[in-house]
Amino acid sequence: MSQKLVERLRQEFGARILGEASEHGDESVTVARDDLPLVLAHLRDHEGCEQLSDVVGIDHPGRQERFEVVYLLRSLSRRHRIQVRVDVPEDEAVPSACGLYRSANWHEREVYDLFGVPFAGHPDLRRILCHHEFEGHALRKDYPIEQGQECTRPEKLFSDEDIAHAARRANEVSAQPGVVLDEVHPSDLLTVNLGPSHPAMHGALRAECLLDGETIIEARTEIGYIHRCFEKEAEDHTWAQVMPYTDRLNYCSAMLNNSIYAMAVEKLLGVEATPRAQAIRVIVSELSRIIDHLVCICANLVDIGALTNYWYLYNVRESIYQSLEKLCGSRLTTNYARIGGMSHDLYPGFDEEIKAKLQEMEQGISDVMKLVARNRIFLDRTVGVGAISTADALSWGYTGPCLRATGLAWDLRKEAPYSGYDQYEFDVPTGENGDTHDRIMVRMAEMIQSRRIILQALENLPSGPVDVDDARVILPPKAKVYGSIEGVMNQFKLIYEGIQVPAGRGYGFGEGANGELGFFCVSDGTGHPYRMKVRPPCFPIFSSYAELIEGGMVPDAIAILGSLNIIAGELDR
Amino acid sequence: MAVDLERPSNFITTRLRQAVNWGRKYSLWPLPFGVACCAIEFMSTVSSYNDISRFGAELVRFSPRQSDLMIIAGTISYKQAPILKTIYAQMAEPKWVIAMGVCASSGGFYNNYSTLQGADHVIPVDMYVAGCPPTPENLLYALTRIQERVEKEGFVPSAARHPDRVGA
């Protein structure tokens, strides 16, 4: 399908397509900077590419056109994806895609922040992850990783001018016929800072709101409070050493990150995990999805005042944690998958234990459903609050439960099955209105489906090894290391030089707990990633937050945020 | 504290300092400065299984003005640092600080352009908890160590305890 898409593009644009490439199943075309808006618009309007998944910057110092910007597009309706690349010399601008895709806004800001590539026509080209006093561009190859820069004060998101402007706009509304409101003066507006140190903002998100009475008339968000430089750290480590860093992306479901990262690197290596490893990945990934959803729902309910549910759900999570700890020695930061396999096999009695815990989970969910399903307060707080349509959600780059809540049954486990997901029977729950209520309910239903998958996977768990038989990626058994010179050398090279991933690039992705989690990997054939870009599902989702809460009240903003499940670790990376 | 056995009825003699510290020790109100993964383990610590209320510290307050024990759970970035400093300054004396996890203690395995190499670069820290993340048991142990410290303290405000480390 994608192959034909490239052909169609060539027919349409002829010599304006400067190059095309196909690597590991990812199709891409290179175009001139000035043609970019044209090509993107064509892809959106005539090829069904509703979604801009990500924008990736790559630095090639020494090249005349130093930077490369890659736009990752996806068509959900026609099930194809394509990457559009442009090359750009230092200090020259790329035309912005903000007019075409709403998600482009933050993605381009990120490229600007970390690489210093300007985007012409971008409405709000500011730094996004690094603080406002930061100088230089952190992901350029010549920026030293350890060079920290102090920040003396937080950034003000609304200037006096912005506030005056907001007041004028509020008055324009009241000037409409049939609406009688008092005139709004700038001094009537109150700026309220939600976060970053606010219980509902998870300590790391910030939304500054302009209030007229209790209504939020304008909001601006700021992120980057726990930017921990995952991508720069990845360049500084070997491929295998990146694994523990992936734990801390979405720390509520570390196993999912582990598995998808391993898959992405395996794609570049051209190896496939063994059937047993795949099944184990499915089991631990679904367990992770469950505990992620549990935390999301219980925190969401606490934020809107329903504390009891927290205890019901958190106990289940705690109980699953204990099994995970038994499995890999750590409760939260599991570091369990390996490139080419798993760190070790399941422990004896794992399946019985997990089955019992899944029973507990069902009990917990049914207890909570009894408390909330027909609870007037819960319904008043969530139904119709923060609703978003499918088309808007797609343009904002929504994936995962938040997209499914709008009614679109899009799940990468079904649409692009990996790790043998096609062997399992499960449904893709959807909502109708894309509001807070539906987002919570979709997650509830997904946990039940995850349980179904785990039970099937446990039932049909293939026997055999968990690691591929490939000395390039898997450490030799200890007996070999101590007993033979080849073994020692193999171990030594894998540890010191790292897994030698062949030069090339590939985008590995899977269905994370919040949506499409992707790793865009570029290898130059040395033992370290040349570039690693994470596509965190909640980054585009949070970019829509300001618009979702405008016009609502502050308590609604809190309810909406909880239901979007923004995990700062993967948001800021 | 002592119960006077010589005298017939029910009263206890003690020193004021001890009585006050005894009260403080069992009613620490934690402020979770939870910013990253460690905050999830903080949630585990307060939930039923580990139940921080066994130690009298279950009244989690998100207002710095109402709490006296700050638990820094997570990575502090340079961007976050001025906020941490402000929140700490807003807490009333006496106050204590636990750096939960290696990130808050030393930057952990994030030695890079964005991560502050330990919260003690901006505010004084009383207790460092190892682990990435520390287990709830570990955090509870740190809490009991803070309690021991509270018991022995006078009325000296905590800023005066570490004059050299404030705002370093």
Ligand code: SF4
């Ligand atoms: S110490 Fe580890 S678990 Fe805690 S915030 Fe840092 S990386 Fe996360």
